[in-house]
Amino acid sequence: MSMDSYIRPTTDVVEDEVEIKRSRFITLITRVCDEAQARGFIDAAKARFPDARHHCSAYIYHVDGANPVERSSDDGEPSGTAGKPMLDVLKGSGMLDVCAVVVRYFGGIKLGAGGLVHAYGGAVSAAMDQVTRVCRASRELYAVSFSHAEAGRMEAELRGRGYSVVDTDYGAQVTYTLAIAPGGRDELNAELAALTQGQVVAKAAGAKWVELPL
Structure with a gap:
């Protein structure tokens, strides 16, 4: 596929936090251009919040002459309740070269599968509103x-x-x-x-x- 231009975030790191039923969801979003940068950003989040229960992630980046690469991880949350809703928000934004990590500190109250999908997707949506976009x-x-x-x-x-x-x-x-x-x-x-x-x-x-x- 040919792509002459697309929207991406700046290199700034956006950070946002929401609390849902005593669980803290800390969202970090930045630009990544390849697998190594994405892994590095996710690893940095784990190092910064080592005592958190989960470090869920999603990213999507442009590849010249090919389809964009998309990845997501539930990092211990029930399958499909964290990484996929996060990735869906990234895809819905129309941006490429973007990575989101949501760090969860468990607050003792279970949210259920539907609650988790809503929480992780909502946390990324709230942070995405603060992302400065540029055109590549x-x-x-x-x-x-x-x-x-x-x-x-x-x-x-x-x-x-x-x-x-x-x-x-x-x-x-x-x-x-x-x-x-x-x-x-x-x-x-x-x-x-x-x-x-x-x-x-x-x-x-x-x-x-x-x-x-x-």
Whole structure:
């Protein structure tokens, strides 16, 4: 599957706590980009709250050219009562690259299967409201070269037209690397032709992921 952009959390850690029938549910949410980061975040929660009864978790992250990876753990709670409802909330948010850990301190009153599903899903939902989101977008890179005399003016013209300059190389000429939305090459070359009387054409220079504010 191809995905040009998606929503993810910032790298901040969001922490929230709710109490349900004397049990404390502490939710931690952050960005993770792979299995190792997810495991590290879950292990850190266990290390920080070593005396808690449960450290339930769910995460989902983007993989280039493949379906997102989804995992969840009930960590000793009855099967399907913790990790799955947590994962359902993450999926419902529309975000990827996100991991949630819910630490439970048991308060002595059993909640039952339905109560647990509601508690774990609700704890993650409450914390998700505090997550700052950004857009991760795929951008095509193009190199454009100008004489030193023209470069400053051309850079200003390109930026003024909304092009993002992500790199500058000073050689015999000044070469700017522009990041543009997929499929925008023809429009870029039309702009360049108008600005340079057809003297400059953009050269493909690969692609990269960039992060954009929402």
